[in-house]
Amino acid sequence: MLNLLRWLVFSIAVLAMNFPVIVTVITSFKSARELSFNPGFWIGEPTLENYTRVLGETDRFNIYGYLINSTVASLIGTGLAIALAFPAAYAIARSEAGKRTLLPLIINLRAVPLIIFAIPLYMMYQWLGLLDTQLGLGLILTIVNTPLALVILVNAISDVPSELDEAAKMDGASSWQVMLKIIRPVVRPALVTTFIFGFITAWNEFLFGLMLTTSRAVPMTVGASFFFAASGGGVQWGTASAVMVLGALPPALLGLLMYRQISASLTAGAVKG
Amino acid sequence: MAIVNRAEGRAYLTPLVGFLLFFLGFPAAVNLIYSISTVSFETLRRPSLSGFGNYAAVLADREFWGAVSFSMRFGVLTALAECLIGLFLAVFLTPLLAKRSYLMAPLMLPLMVAPAMIGLMYRLVLHEFAGPVPYYLFEWFGDSPAFLDVNNAFRTLLVVEILQWTPFAFLLFYMAYAAIPLEVREAASLDGASALKALWWIELPLMLPTLVIAFFIRFIDGFRVFDNVYALTGSGAGGSTTSLSIYIYQAFFKGGAIGKAVAASVVLFLASLAVLYGLNWITGRGRR
Numbered sequence: 001m002l003n004l005l006r007w008l009v010f011s012i013a014v015l016a017m018n019f020p021v022i023v024t025v026i027t028s029f030k031s032a033r034e035l036s037f038n039p040g041f042w043i044g045e046p047t048l049e050n051y052t053r054v055l056g057e058t059d060r061f062n063i064y065g066y067l068i069n070s071t072v073a074s075l076i077g078t079g080l081a082i083a084l085a086f087p088a089a090y091a092i093a094r095s096e097a098g099k100r101t102l103l104p105l106i107i108n109l110r111a112v113p114l115i116i117f118a119i120p121l122y123m124m125y126q127w128l129g130l131l132d133t134q135l136g137l138g139l140i141l142t143i144v145n146t147p148l149a150l151v152i153l154v155n156a157i158s159d160v161p162s163e164l165d166e167a168a169k170m171d172g173a174s175s176w177q178v179m180l181k182i183i184r185p186v187v188r189p190a191l192v193t194t195f196i197f198g199f200i201t202a203w204n205e206f207l208f209g210l211m212l213t214t215s216r217a218v219p220m221t222v223g224a225s226f227f228f229a230a231s232g233g234g235v236q237w238g239t240a241s242a243v244m245v246l247g248a249l250p251p252a253l254l255g256l257l258m259y260r261q262i263s264a265s266l267t268a269g270a271v272k273g
Numbered sequence: 274m275a276i277v278n279r280a281e282g283r284a285y286l287t288p289l290v291g292f293l294l295f296f297l298g299f300p301a302a303v304n305l306i307y308s309i310s311t312v313s314f315e316t317l318r319r320p321s322l323s324g325f326g327n328y329a330a331v332l333a334d335r336e337f338w339g340a341v342s343f344s345m346r347f348g349v350l351t352a353l354a355e356c357l358i359g360l361f362l363a364v365f366l367t368p369l370l371a372k373r374s375y376l377m378a379p380l381m382l383p384l385m386v387a388p389a390m391i392g393l394m395y396r397l398v399l400h401e402f403a404g405p406v407p408y409y410l411f412e413w414f415g416d417s418p419a420f421l422d423v424n425n426a427f428r429t430l431l432v433v434e435i436l437q438w439t440p441f442a443f444l445l446f447y448m449a450y451a452a453i454p455l456e457v458r459e460a461a462s463l464d465g466a467s468a469l470k471a472l473w474w475i476e477l478p479l480m481l482p483t484l485v486i487a488f489f490i491r492f493i494d495g496f497r498v499f500d501n502v503y504a505l506t507g508s509g510a511g512g513s514t515t516s517l518s519i520y521i522y523q524a525f526f527k528g529g530a531i532g533k534a535v536a537a538s539v540v541l542f543l544a545s546l547a548v549l550y551g552l553n554w555i556t557g558r559g560r561r
Binding site: 003035112166207237254 | 292293385436448500522
């Protein structure tokens with residue numbers, strides 16, 4: 001009996017939390033004709049026409065551009081964050097450097113509203129010619145990703161017994177070699193988690209995309225909102241839904257594939273701090 | 274022996290520190306200078322120092338205080354609701370989920386979707402002609418509230434935020450609940466404690482640090498909310514949904530009031546520092 005109640009609560013929670021996603025997926029398979037008289041959950045004649053339009057009419061919809069921009073900027077933002085955080089995490093885990101001030105400072109960065117840096121960054125980007133470029137967006141996403149990358153990697157490296165490093169040093173390896181040849185393979189799962197998690201975070205970022213891009217480097221989150229800028233005839237809900245599904249799919253798929261690792265790293269960042 | 278000596282340690286930290294100094298330190302300095310300057314889009318490169326007029330203007334602005342009030346109420350209410358619902362789900366569903374970890378995936382899905390995207394999706398969900406919610410409300414009750422007008426927008430946004438982020442609180446509590454040692458539970462039940470009593474007197478106190486941290490993380494994220502509010506209402510509804518982040522964004526982009534926007538940024542920065550120090554103090558991390 002109690003178990004039945006648990007299943008009920010679970011189903012309600014899942015439905016309620018995923019409600020907007022479910023509605024959007026359903027809407028994306030409705031024809032324009034059906035949409036006009038049937039906003040309900042039932043689809044009379046499911047169709048792929050919204051997807052073929054969004055993906056086919058490239059002169060009208062810049063969907064490939066948005067997807068490429070999001071991918072490139074997220075890859076830069078995640079790769080660079082790991083490249084910067086990994087050696088720093090090694091130093092913090094294996095020496096006294098940075099433990100007292102730098103680590104807490106960077107962890108706290110996660111909680112600082114990034115909008116406070118947005119205005120000077122906008123001006124800085126204007127001077128540096130980075131406005132509306134994939135690289136510029138990627139560099140900012142690096143900052144967004146750095147705190148969690150550092151926490152996950154420091155935790156992971158700290159969990160590796162330091163006897164491993166010592167043995168390698170006895171054999172004459174430099175600490176740089178130890179870091180790359182001994183530690184890196186051992187913490188590969190943590191590196192993969194960091195990458196996936198960072199990629200999802202970067203892909204989903206909105207504020208900096210909105211502020212720092214206008215046309216060439218617009219990411220998916222911002223591009224999707226263009227479909228709602230009602231022009232004359234109002235919003236085309238079918239195509240807009242297809243765009244949202246396509247934009248939400250990459251991080252959702254990654255997340256569903258990796259939910260175990262991600263939940264572990266989420267809590268590592270939050271609780272161990 | 275130290276595996277990484279001091280000099281090496283510094284060398285490994287340098288790229289990260291340099292990067293952050295350039296991309297955050299420089300902007301922070303610019304913020305401080307602009308906040309005490311008279312500056313417009315034409316005089317970006319040569320702002321003239323003018324004292325604390327921008328701060329005075331911000332602190333005298335009713336819209337600023339409206340935004341502060343929105344962000345405070347939004348942060349507290351969403352964090353509270355997310356923690357309460359998340360805690361209930363974690364405790365109540367643990368027997369169900371413990372053996373079927375695949376059930377976690379649909380619960381975590383909302384965390385993978387961009388908040389901005391969720392905001393856009395709710396524009397569809399709540400749309401008076403195309404959205405299923407008003408459609409069924411009309412069908413069943415003959416009437417549907419205007420979810421995004423001045424009276425309802427705040428409540429609507431609360432629900433949107435809570436539904437997306439309760440899984441985060443749930444996840445933290447689920448992990449903390451699972452981490453309680455089995456012996457503690459056995460000892461409690463041997464002593465004749467009912468499940469409810471054990472929860473209240475033993476398990477909740479053990480989970481308290483996680484509860485506090487989850488509340489603060491959710492409060493901070495709610496306080497600085499931007500994406501879904503901007504995507505859903507664009508701070509419309511008569512300005513009733515202007516969070517602090519949106520206030521700063523609009524002062525800069527729409528109003529061109531750079532000095533004011535920057536001064537508000539500095540105020541927000543100081544406020545978030547205060548909250549962070551409070552959090553560190555409460556969780557005892559600051560003393561470590």
